[in-house]
Amino acid sequence: NAGVTQTPKFQVLKTGQSMTLQCAQDMNHNSMYWYRQDPGMGLRLIYYSASEGTTDKGEVPNGYNVSRLNKREFSLRLESAAPSQTSVYFCASLEGAGSPLHFGNGTRLTVT
Amino acid sequence: KNEVEQSPQNLTAQEGEFITINCSYSVGISALHWLQQHPGGGIVSLFMLSSGKKKHGRLIATINIQEKHSSLHITASHPRDSAVYICAVRRGSNYKLTFGKGTLLTVNP
Numbered sequence: 001n002a003g004v005t006q007t008p009k010f011q012v013l014k015t016g017q018s019m020t021l022q023c024a025q026d027m028n029h030n031s032m033y034w035y036r037q038d039p040g041m042g043l044r045l046i047y048y049s050a051s052e053g054t055t056d057k058g059e060v061p062n063g064y065n066v067s068r069l070n071k072r073e074f075s076l077r078l079e080s081a082a083p084s085q086t087s088v089y090f091c092a093s094l095e096g097a098g099s100p101l102h103f104g105n106g107t108r109l110t111v112t
Numbered sequence: 113k114n115e116v117e118q119s120p121q122n123l124t125a126q127e128g129e130f131i132t133i134n135c136s137y138s139v140g141i142s143a144l145h146w147l148q149q150h151p152g153g154g155i156v157s158l159f160m161l162s163s164g165k166k167k168h169g170r171l172i173a174t175i176n177i178q179e180k181h182s183s184l185h186i187t188a189s190h191p192r193d194s195a196v197y198i199c200a201v202r203r204g205s206n207y208k209l210t211f212g213k214g215t216l217l218t219v220n221p
Contacts (some may be wrong), residue, residue, distance in 0.1 A: 031207050032137040042116075043198070050207055058208065090155060094207060100157035101145060101200075101209070 002026055006091050006104035013081040013111045021076040021107050023091030029102070031094040032074035033058075034066060036087040037106075043090065048076055081111045115139055118199050118212035125219050131186040133215045135199030138180065145209065146173050147183050147198040155198070158184070189219045 004025045013019055017082060025032065034046040035058075045058030048070040065077045074093075078085060091104040119134045135144070146158040159166050159173040161182065166173050170189075175182040186193055196216050200209040 040213065043200075043211040045208055048208060077145070092155075097142070097202075097207065098160070098162075100160050101155075102157065103147075103155040105154040 004091055004093055004102050006089075006107055009105065010108050011110070013109065014079075015082060015111060017081050018077070018079050019081065020078075021089055021091075022073070023075065023104055024073045025091075025093040025102065026072065026091060027095065027102065028071065029073060029093035029095045030071070031069065031096075033092040033094070033101075034064075034074070034076045035090045035092065036060065037090060038087050040086075046076065046089075081109075083111045085109065086111045095097040114212070115117050115210045116199055116201055116212040118197075118215050120132075120168075120215060121213070122216045123218070125189050125217070126149045126218055127190060127221050129189050129219075131193070131217065131219075133184045133197050133199075134216070135182045135212055136180060137182075137199075137210075139146060139201070139203055141177075141201040142204055144175055144182050145200040145202070145204045147195045147200065149214070151195070158197075179193070186217075191221050194218050209219050 007022045030051045033048045035043040044060050047066040049055045052071045055066050066073050089107045092101045117136045143162045145160050149155045161175045170187045172185040196214040198214045199212040
């Protein structure tokens with residue numbers, strides 16, 4: 001049982017390049033999330049999807065887009081990367097309100 | 113003021129010591145999560161609380177809803193407990209969480 005799988009683990013981009021971070025969960029969870037983690041800032045919500053077919057903005061959505069492709073997969077796209085998007089990105093999923101969060105192992109992104 | 117405040121920010125202990133990490137929040141919540149993150153590693157959920165106390169092995173989490181405060185205790189601490197411990201709160205039926213900045217725990221042998 002893999003849980004939440006994120007790819008890639010590391011990525012270096014030049015300013016202006018685009019990329020998609022992939023996330024898949026095999027636990028049949030309804031809700032999925034994308035967070036970024038920066039030193040001294042804690043985890044901040046970028047986008048979330050409460051259920052298949054819906055997505056909503058979090059605290060820091062600017063510069064990002066998401067797609068909830070199906071119940072398993074939730075991808076995060078950077079259309080034109082900026083150095084301010086250098087961060088560690090975590091995908092997470094949740095079965096329901098009374099359940100724990102399950103996190104992927106993170107993607108370390110550097111934008112030069 | 114952040115909605116979720118953790119203290120201390122950094123904590124160094126000797127192996128075997130009893131550890132307490134605190135989390136205070138400023139809004140009404142429906143649940144509180146404690147998470148663990150090892151250096152360079154992923155994030156693991158330790159507890160989810162809405163009232164009272166939970167225990168798992170050497171870890172104990174308590175919450176006082178009236179005082180808007182939760183504590184995470186580690187008994188007989190061990191170097192493998194060295195990690196960042198993160199508190200997060202959920203408000204109402206909204207599935208979004210607000211996170212504290214974490215407490216870095218170092219347990220020396």
